[in-house]
Amino acid sequence: MNLREKYGIPSTSVITIAGTVGVGKSTLTKALANALQFRTSFEKVDTNPYLDKFYSDFKRWSFHLQIFFLAERFKEQKKIFEYGGGFVQDRSIYEDVGIFAKMHYEKGTMSEVDYETYKGLFDAMVMTPYFHHPDLLIYLEGPFDYIVDRIQQRGRHMEQETPIEYWRELYNRYESWIDSFHSCPVLRMNICDYDLLEDEDAVEEIVKKASNILKEAAPYKGR
Numbered sequence: 001m002n003l004r005e006k007y008g009i010p011s012t013s014v015i016t017i018a019g020t021v022g023v024g025k026s027t028l029t030k031a032l033a034n035a036l037q038f039r040t041s042f043e044k045v046d047t048n049p050y051l052d053k054f055y056s057d058f059k060r061w062s063f064h065l066q067i068f069f070l071a072e073r074f075k076e077q078k079k080i081f082e083y084g085g086g087f088v089q090d091r092s093i094y095e096d097v098g099i100f101a102k103m104h105y106e107k108g109t110m111s112e113v114d115y116e117t118y119k120g121l122f123d124a125m126v127m128t129p130y131f132h133h134p135d136l137l138i139y140l141e142g143p144f145d146y147i148v149d150r151i152q153q154r155g156r157h158m159e160q161e162t163p164i165e166y167w168r169e170l171y172n173r174y175e176s177w178i179d180s181f182h183s184c185p186v187l188r189m190n191i192c193d194y195d196l197l198e199d200e201d202a203v204e205e206i207v208k209k210a211s212n213i214l215k216e217a218a219p220y221k222g223r
Ligand SMILES: Nc1ncnc2c1ncn2[C@@H]1O[C@H](COP(=O)(O)OP(=O)(O)O)[C@@H](O)[C@H]1O
Pocket: 019, 020, 021, 022, 023, 024, 025, 026, 027, 028, 150, 151, 153, 154, 194, 195, 196, 197
């Protein structure tokens, strides 16, 4: 019996992992999908045609990058819909609009007209039958210094060269964003409380917590 069956997680569930850059979303996505025998949905990073350009000139490339991510996430959303769920997704679509696009607009690195165009497109895309809110959003949080160390150790050069103030701003925005996020049930996990790299039982604890929240939320689904 796999962990999904052991903890009664429906095979059609969609679990999305949210949190700031470097916090550990991809690592958890892989571990959780493996434990539940779910498919994974990752964001395009290595083959993203705008990401390097964006980090070298936010103002010039922020609109292009947001449109690219929106298109990619929408394609992933459609794929999840067509498979009928059973996915763990690395980062939610809500973070693009609610954190990144908003931050670049408010900081002056995305123009008002670009921001409004992007938001209009986002709203139109999200209101389609392909867009189902996830069954659960697992939000990863932890001390800022740990997260910055992880960004440095991971070694994506454009991130390593980005000023620490950018990561601080993002970190602060994530903290306020999650407090007002109500689009689906949320499990908050502190990265100091588990270690997927050193402790092979850690993922089971996370599955157990996820299962409890999914069970609590089940009677309200679809209302
Ligand atoms: N529990 C952990 N302990 C130490 N390092 C970790 C842990 N989880 C993830 N990492 C490392 O932190 C870095 C960022 O993790 P990653 O999963 O890529 O984050 P994200 O997808 O949120 O950007 C990677 O180098 C990863 O190996």
